[in-house]
Amino acid sequence: MDTMTRFGRAVVDWAAGGPASAGAAVAARELAAVTEVRTVVLVEGVSDRAAVEALAARRGRDLAAERTAVVPLGGATSIGRFLALVGPQGLGIPVAGLCDAAEEGYFMRALDRAGIGSPRTRAELAALGFHVCVADLEDELIRSLGTDAVREVVDELGEGRSFRIFQKQPAQRERAVEGQLRRFMGTHSGRKEHYAGSLVGALAADRVPEPLDRLLAHV
Structure with a gap:
């Protein structure tokens, strides 16, 4: 496990509170000092982290070597707590991030x-380094790729049959394919993260969603 991943996990445990938070705080502070963390990228969930890291790798960038930690909040409502820990009132590390359109005001x-x-x-x-996905990053990726290309990714991951069965469910029959795909990716724990990197890998170089593209340019 690289030091940026260790730092990110320590920050997540610190933010969670509870008996383990004191030790996590010490670990986060030590890692921040020893490794000189340059930027903390705050994203809503692990699928967003997977997409950011996949695009960086595709562009030949090693975020860990650049001392940039991508840290999942576990939900947008935790943004204030994380900013307090790693921002100017805490560790004093520059921050950036992604949020969904519904959480834009909350992040502000x-x-x-x-x-x-x-x-x-x-x-x-x-301008502060925080970029907004409409409606969320999965939606941005689906629109950028187009449904045919996304369905090819679904087939490549061995889930084409499962998706076709999913489409026949009563709650899905009247939904557009874009909505069906987005919902399908969220039906099982870990599936969104699994798809995030694969969808980024399938993007044409000129079709990267703007929020993701601008975030990587910022950091």
């Missing part, structure tokens, strides 16, 4: 409370 308020900035528009949020 959290950045304001953390003393990082007072964004009121999406452009101001982007």
Whole structure:
């Protein structure tokens, strides 16, 4: 496990609170000092982390070697806690990140409370290094690839038959294919993370979703 992954796990455990948080705080501080973490990228979940890391690798970048840690929040409502720990009021590490459109206002308020900035528009949020996915990163990837290419990825991962069965469920029959694909990816734990890297790998170089592209350019 590389040091940036260890640092990210320590931050997640620290933010979770409980008996283990004190030890995690010590570990996070030590790793931040020893490795001189340059940037913390805060994303909502592990699938977002997988997509960010997959695109970086595809572009020949090693985020760990660049001392950039991609840390999943485990849900957007935790953003304030993570900013307090790693931002200017905590470890003092520059931050960036991704959020879903539904959480845009929440991220703006959290950045304001953390003393990082007072964004009121999406452009101001982007200037601080935080980029908004509409509606979420899976939706961005599906739209960028197109449904035919996404279904090819589903087939390549050996889940074509499972997806076709899923489409026949009463709750899915009236849904557009884009919605069916997005819902299918979230039906089992770990599936979204599994698909994130594969979808990024299937993207044409000029079809990378803008929020993901701009985030990598920022860090």
